[in-house]
Amino acid sequence: MSVFYYELPTTGAVTFGDLLDDRTGLHTEHISSASSSRAQVRGILKETKRMGAQKDYLRVIKVMEDYLPQLGGIMDCVFAEELVPRFDPKFSWRSTLSSHLLKNSPRVEGTGFYYELCFTLLTYAYGLADLSHATVTSLGLYEQEGYVSETERKEKDEQLNFAARTLCRAGGVFKYISDSILPEWAKVNAASSKGKDRPPDLSPEVLTALPKIAMADANALAIRKLMSRAVAESIAVPGAALPKSHPAPSLLGKLWIHVHTEYATARSLLSKSSSLSSRDEVAGELRRYLERAAAHALAMAFKWFGVDAGEHERNGAAIAFLTAAKEELAELKDVKSPGAGGDSKSQRKEAMAEEIDSVSQWLRRYKVANDSVSTSPPRSPPFSHVLPTSAPSDQPTPVQITFQDVPTKAQVRATVPDGLAVLKLTPFSLPRAAFGPSSGTGARGGDGVDRDGEEYVRAGQYF
Structure with a gap:
């Protein structure tokens, strides 16, 4: 499986100077800087939408990271009443997770700075996830290519690890929106933070599901990295004895069960979102991706539990697990794979066929062992x-x-154990506001720690 590809949203123009009245007379330069940063956000998103497959996600991430402290400063001053809105602030963003009655990705206008902050953070997290997707796509199925040297394989393993860690960062941003921003928004304006007028992207169920999707994708990549050496050593003889470098099959089964559980839980959350309008639902592409990813992860868990049973001479259980795995994979083989975003369809189909062949090899092996004399x-x-x-009486x-x-x-x-995670989500907090009452003077990263090593007491909570 690959990593889900998120369509980046676009946004309407905003000029904070037209929107806000500076009662202190101290923030003219700050307002100008924030407006300039917001214009860069709009520009890079429009530019990225027009680009082909070679999108510059690092640049998108950088622009979003630069804008967050500026937006934080605006919000800080607004809540301190140093800046006063001349009218209700409205921001328009394209809802890229929405499947509307009339069209996909509709432009949705929302009121308030929390609406702007939520979509800014969503876009930032989408950019991180898409950077991971692009990294994985560029690697191909390197561990299955016999001509790749050990040095090259290790280099690609590190790129795979980078992609997985980037997804952990994305998961942290998604979770921060759900756990920290939505509750704060509810305190300011309960109607807008809980109302039915919000797009699916900002519903509690979707924002709870998104970090699970990111972490399921990340853990699937971690399993692939864990397996790369063993795959490279055994690719010429599928179904043969496990090489010494091979991870324990029981461990792999537990890892895949965890991935399956995350995908399945996310899918359930998206299917029962009570916050959505009757005209809106979560885009079918994401729902189909989760259905397919959950089934694939379950098949992989069955496969490795089957191999573990067979290697411990529990051939009956091995046959049952591997038969179930083969059935799951067979159903997936000819199903269109959504969320590809540039992946090679032939590459995915080839990988699925090879996986089915591998399961078949193991299944034949344990069937022969079960029927042996x-x-x-x-x-x-x-x-x-x-x-x-x-037998003759003299036969010992x-x-x-x-x-x-x-x-x-x-x-x-019924014998399947609980899942086990390889990677954990990377916690996120907002960067220090660029200006305003709580901005201070130090510079701080997304972990909430000043460069001098002192933790910022109000990290991520300056409004």
Whole structure:
């Protein structure tokens, strides 16, 4: 699976000088700087929308990072009444997660600075996720290419790790909106922060689902990196004995179960969002992506639980798990993959076919083992039958046919353990306001710590 590709929104023009009255006479330069930064946001988003596949996401991220302290300064001064709105501030952003009755990605106008802040942070997080997507797309299926040297593979592993860590950052931004911004918005204006007029992008369910999607994508990439050396060593002989570098199959099963749970939970949240208008729903592309990603992760978990069972001579359970994995993958093989955003369709189809072949190899191996004739006493594992054959009395060890019953899919699913995460979300907090009562003088990063090492007490809460 790849990383979900988010369409970046565009936004309408805003001039803070027209919107705000500077009662102190001290913020003329600040207002001009904030307006200039906002214009750069609008410009880079329009430019990026017109570009082809080679979009400059690093530049988008930089522009959004530059604007956040400026917006923070404006909000700081507004709440301190140093700047007073001449009329209700309205900001328009294109809702890129909305599937409207009439068209996709409608332009939605919202009232208040929290609306602007939420969409600014969303766009920032989308940019981080899309940078990760672009990085992964550029790598291709490098671990399956026999001509890639060990040095090259390690370099690409590091790029994969960068993509995963970038998604952890995106997840932190998404979660910050849900956990910190929405509650603050509700205190200021309960109607606008909870009302039905908001686009799907800002509904509580969607904002709870987005960090789960980012972290599921990140953990899937982490699993791929964990497997890269073993895949490179065994790609020539699918289904053969596991190389020494191979992670424990039981561990892989737990990792994939966690990924499946995150995708499935996100999908459930999006399908039951009660905050949406009857005309709006979350874009079908994202919902289909989650359906497919959850099924793929479950298939991978079944595969590795099956291999683990087989390697411990529980062949019946191995056959049941691998059969379930093959069925899940077969259903996915010919389904259109949404959210590709530039991925090679032939590459994805090839990868799916190779995965089905790998599962088939393992399945045949354990079926043969389950039906094999043994000349040694059986271990009598669960669901086993031992059929002694007629043998001469002088034969020390009678020939025996040992096989295990194959449990049902429901029976083996009941044995699936809890999932395990490789990566954790990277916490985010707003940067220090560029100006205003709580701006101070130090410069601080997104972690809320001043460059001199002292933690900023009101990090992320200057309004």
